[in-house]
Each structure stands twice: as structure tokens, then as C-alpha cells.
Amino acid sequence: MKKLIFSSIAILGIVFNAIGQDLAPYIKIGESSETIQQVSDKVIDALKANSFTILGEYNPSNKGTLKVIAFTRTDLKNTVVKVTDRGALAAAFKVGLEQKDGKILISYTNPDYILRAYLGNNYNTFNDTFQKFSADLKSTFSVIGNDFTPFGGTIKADKLKKYHYKIMMPYFTDPITLNEFSSFEEGLIVIENNLKAKKGQTVEVYKIVYKEDNVAVFGIGLQNKENGEAVFLPKIGEAHIAALPYEIILQGKKATMLHGRYRIALHWPELTMGTFAKIMSTPGDIEDTLEGLCK
Secondary structure, three states: OOHHHHHHHHHHHHHHHHHOOEEEOOEEHHHHHOOOOHHHHHHHHHHOOOOEEEEEEEOOOHOOOEEEEEOOOOOHHHHOOOOOOOHHHHHHHHEEEEEEEOEEEEEEEOOOHHHHEEEEEEHHHHHHHHHHHHHHHHHOOOOOOOOOEEHHHHHHHHHHOOOOOOOOOOOOOOEEEEEEOOHHHHHHHHHHHHHHOOOOEEEEEEEEEHHHHHHHEEEEEEEEOOOOHHHHHHHOOOHHHHOOEEEEEEOOOOOOOOOOOHHHHHHHOOOOHHHHHOOHHHHHHHHHHHHHHOO
């Protein structure tokens, strides 16, 4: 009986600690004095050697000092799509490389943070898969660096599933509809063709298509110098570049995006209202650009 009581207390303690845990959006792998290309090559080689799939890479703001590498893995990709409320957005994770003061700062998006935010209550349903993915990532990147320090601000783990920045601000469940097509196939063709034409000075970084589920996710670089990444990224922090690229998700006939005032706040949770005010037009600019890709 005593053993049962102590076991129950231990389990409750673990659950309580997980709920109360502060999570950050990024994990720093380490720093390197090599070139950004050399570091990029090492990251890609490490991911490929450990059964991860490279989805794409690009330079945010079209700057040679910034680079993002998007990747996934089959178990993650096939699990998150089971969450019908835009769960496929959680299929892509990113490594960010920032050249600063003669060093390359290497980081990646924290799976525990992003998956809790994007999948809500469904996170616990597939927790074993997600914990393995997170552990395998750390093991994979241990050949690159050994820092593994969380950074970028924190949010309580149990708050992420219903996160919003401030009162009256949007949630994950408040997406913006970009267009509704006659069919999934039509939507896919329209978006693909517009990205091929680089409409709105965009670049396709990656594409994940689930044909049987009629779901597609596009990672899109916003390279317009007047209202894209080059405008808002320096104001809110280039160290967070693993937040990029921005996404369109096509589910069935409908194309949507996460509201900028949700997505930016989620990936830059330490932003003050004063800093947010400096990018007041950014959510609308992103919406206009992505809407243009759906027409």
C-alpha cells in the first residue's frame, strides 16, 4: 500500500512539473567560427545521417548572414496530420544560423514548445512520438555543439495550448482565410504557380503535400524589401530566425494562415508592446502577400 501511495505521489509530481515548466521557443546548439556555408553543410549532413528529411533552405531578408534550414521526419509528419485543425503546420522544424560578431550562432525550434502550441490537447495523445523526436534531435545536433540552452522568452507549458499575447489578441484557433477554391487540386495548382512566379517577391522554401488527406503546407520566404522580412526582422530580433519561413496551409478547399499577431507573438514571446507597435503593419502586410499567392 505504501509503495502504491509513493508511486502515485511520484507520478503526480512528474505531471505537475511538466505543467508548470517554462518553455522557450528556441534551443541554442552552440557557436562556430566556420563560415555559414560550412556550418549549414554540417547541419544538413547530421540531419540526413539520422533519418531526418531536408525540406528546404533559404536566407531570410535575402541576407547572406542569415540562413534557415527546414526539415522533418516521417514519424512526426505522419503523426501531426492526424490533428485536423491545421496540425500539419507542426510537421516542419527549422535550424537558424545567424552570423554575428565573427561567429555563427546555431539554434533550432523547440519541439516541446511548438508542438504544444500547435496541437493543443492532442499533444498528450502522441506524446511518446514527440518526446522521441525531441530527444533524437538533441542527439543529432550534439555533433554540432553542446550548449542546448533554451532562449527567446518563456511561456508556461500548460499555457501554450491556448496561448495569446494579450487580451483581445488572436489564438491559434483564429486563423485567417486566404481563399476558398473549388477543389484541393485547384488550390494546390494556384499556390504552386504563384510561388513559381515569385509573386509578391516571395520564395518557396518548402512544400509538404499529403495527397490522401488533401492537405498541403507551404513555407514561404517574404523577400519584399518594403514590407517583408528585411523590414520587421531587424526590429524584433534576428536571433529568432528559426521562426521563419511563414506558412500557408491548404486543407481541402480552404487556404489559411496563422494570424500574424498570434504567430509573431508565439515565436517572439518576450516582445514588449512598444516593440510590437514598431511592426504594427507587419501582420497585415504578411496577410496581403499570402492572400496574393492564393489568387
